[in-house]
Amino acid sequence: MEAGRVLFVAPCAFIMAAASLTQLPDADLPEIAFAGRSNVGKSSLVNALTGRSTLARTSNTPGRTQQVIFFRLGDRLMLVDLPGYGYAEAPKAVVRQWTGLVYDYLRGRPPLRRTLLLIDARHGLKDNDRQVMAMLDSAAVNYQLVLTKADKLKPGQVETRRTAILAELARHTAAYPEVLVTSSNSGQGIPELRAALAEIAHPKA
Numbered sequence: 001m002e003a004g005r006v007l008f009v010a011p012c013a014f015i016m017a018a019a020s021l022t023q024l025p026d027a028d029l030p031e032i033a034f035a036g037r038s039n040v041g042k043s044s045l046v047n048a049l050t051g052r053s054t055l056a057r058t059s060n061t062p063g064r065t066q067q068v069i070f071f072r073l074g075d076r077l078m079l080v081d082l083p084g085y086g087y088a089e090a091p092k093a094v095v096r097q098w099t100g101l102v103y104d105y106l107r108g109r110p111p112l113r114r115t116l117l118l119i120d121a122r123h124g125l126k127d128n129d130r131q132v133m134a135m136l137d138s139a140a141v142n143y144q145l146v147l148t149k150a151d152k153l154k155p156g157q158v159e160t161r162r163t164a165i166l167a168e169l170a171r172h173t174a175a176y177p178e179v180l181v182t183s184s185n186s187g188q189g190i191p192e193l194r195a196a197l198a199e200i201a202h203p204k205a
Contacts, residue, residue: 004194010074012050017067027111030200031078036118038084041148044184046081056081076201086128107139113200115143121150124161137174144176151183
């Protein structure tokens, strides 16, 4: 827990927003990607982890994030906020473009150490989540499922959801065998997630 706390008190700065693979920054740090359906809470989780309420832009409108957004956490880790997949209030051609960008990034980015696949605790796994999981399995890209918005459910309901997802994860070869439960509003699970990411970050100088 302490290693995670120390990591996330470091300065965290917006680096760039990339609309295509050719615009991605040079890779000099391990990267952690935040992926999930539109409006699952990716930007809110980035803000909760860093303790900066306005670092990542949040919105109640699905599909607001339409580029790959890079944040540099000290000199130890790059946080990557990906466009959401699935339903979004945007033209279909635009949705296809950024969905393709997400898939291409996840399959072929060498410094990507782990993908955090965010799942709304209220809804559980959907077909498009399973499609992404299958793609990550086939590309041998390590990923971990993180339940968001856990404060919207009773603790017993959250645990039932987590147990069901864990059982399904057993069939996925690239999945990390632990599901984290978080809430950006209450702070639940944030210290645990920070600690997990500290294990992946570049060693402290």
